[in-house]
Amino acid sequence: MKIKLPISSTARYVVSTLQEAGFEAYIVGGAIRDLLLERPPKDFDIGCSATPEEVRQVFGRRNARIIGKRFRLTHVTWKGELFEVSTFRKAPVEAGHNERTLANEEELPENLIVSDNSWGTAVEDAWRRDFTVNALFYDPVREELYDHTGMGLEDIKSKTVRAIGEPALRFEEDPVRMLRALKLVGQFDFTLDSKTENALFASLELLKHASSSRLALELEKIFGSSYADRHLRAFHDYGLLEYFLPELYKAWGTPPMERALALLYERNCRLDEGRYRNSVSLAMACTALPFVEELLNVAPGEPIPAKKSGSAINQVLEKIFLPQHMMIRLTLSAERVLAQQVIFDKGQCPRELYTSRSYPNSRELKIIRTAVDGGDPEKTDREWPLPQTAKSKEDHRPGKKPRRRKNRKPKQEQSDIQQ
Ligand code: ATP
Ligand code: MG
Numbered sequence: 001m002k003i004k005l006p007i008s009s010t011a012r013y014v015v016s017t018l019q020e021a022g023f024e025a026y027i028v029g030g031a032i033r034d035l036l037l038e039r040p041p042k043d044f045d046i047g048c049s050a051t052p053e054e055v056r057q058v059f060g061r062r063n064a065r066i067i068g069k070r071f072r073l074t075h076v077t078w079k080g081e082l083f084e085v086s087t088f089r090k091a092p093v094e095a096g097h098n099e100r101t102l103a104n105e106e107e108l109p110e111n112l113i114v115s116d117n118s119w120g121t122a123v124e125d126a127w128r129r130d131f132t133v134n135a136l137f138y139d140p141v142r143e144e145l146y147d148h149t150g151m152g153l154e155d156i157k158s159k160t161v162r163a164i165g166e167p168a169l170r171f172e173e174d175p176v177r178m179l180r181a182l183k184l185v186g187q188f189d190f191t192l193d194s195k196t197e198n199a200l201f202a203s204l205e206l207l208k209h210a211s212s213s214r215l216a217l218e219l220e221k222i223f224g225s226s227y228a229d230r231h232l233r234a235f236h237d238y239g240l241l242e243y244f245l246p247e248l249y250k251a252w253g254t255p256p257m258e259r260a261l262a263l264l265y266e267r268n269c270r271l272d273e274g275r276y277r278n279s280v281s282l283a284m285a286c287t288a289l290p291f292v293e294e295l296l297n298v299a300p301g302e303p304i305p306a307k308k309s310g311s312a313i314n315q316v317l318e319k320i321f322l323p324q325h326m327m328i329r330l331t332l333s334a335e336r337v338l339a340q341q342v343i344f345d346k347g348q349c350p351r352e353l354y355t356s357r358s359y360p361n362s363r364e365l366k367i368i369r370t371a372v373d374g375g376d377p378e379k380t381d382r383e384w385p386l387p388q389t390a391k392s393k394e395d396h397r398p399g400k401k402p403r404r405r406k407n408r409k410p411k412q413e414q415s416d417i418q419q
Pocket of ligand 2: 043045
């Protein structure tokens, strides 16, 4: 189908360079889905017939780096933008029975994929993708859209998440797909088609077989988006939260959990409004704060005391995010942001505080808390010194007070994420 989609000129350049070198190449996956939904894509993934080594030859060693083991692909950097360039694959039919000898075979589901590196054609590549809405290919040079499964465009229109192939098998092959399905529900208000939904309900327990590093990556993406609260709600509604973040599942419906969702929502609004930068550890701190308050017997809105706060913060973060999922560097960063709330609540602003690296995030959390607790966030914003570093100054945009939209659309996401 002929269609003109607003693709970044750099992404178009990467695709056309591959085509001129004699390969087939398209923009694939989430970017096309987002553009058809009239949302700005956060990045452009590229699918092509070139192998990772060939991609590296085309762009040179300095611009192209091969990464991954289970799923090998090439990171191409061009004009400061990063592109994930993957080679067309076919469905791993013999889901690696031979390749699984190193793993503990008895405990793994029979069809779990442990390697996905068999090259294929563009059509085969579309069919091995997770959902029809994620399997659209776009050639930005010819301005041609390809819907190889024949259902992607329709499913975008009706906002339906439909697994490609047999849903139960697709979830068994890779349980992370369940999480990905529900992210579409949380982010875009999609609904699952009935077969996909039934298979998901029947497969939830398989999530414990998913690799913890992949779950960590997904979790980082979730907290690095402005939809974290909506994603958590979708995970809860479909029963996945119990297997993904069991502590939050246990707390669901309690006042601290409601407060965590409110803090996350406020953080997400401020992110979408461009009032503060994207920070995964800030989102983690928002989620953890009410549970720290609970442990310390502090009512919401009351100052956090210094006494015992360090161990309470530690305990809560570990319970919610570690050891299974969250990256240690992010947890440590969230820990510092929470610990600094004690100093804010004392009303002091020692030099060590506002010159510390965590200060911008800590200050932002203080503003978010003030807003959620019914105070005057603008006053808090004025009272506390602006972050000192050039980076933080640039991130913080005082005086800008855009109106809050009801149906928020993403403004910035992954590409902007910082600790
Ligand atoms: P976003 O990047 O906005 O979170 P996305 O769909 O682009 O969403 P990526 O992780 O960037 O997610 O993956 C790019 C594409 O790769 C997907 O759109 C999908 O076609 C395919 N894909 C990703 N993960 C899987 C998976 N587990 N199984 C099958 N296909 C997948
Ligand atoms: Mg993507």
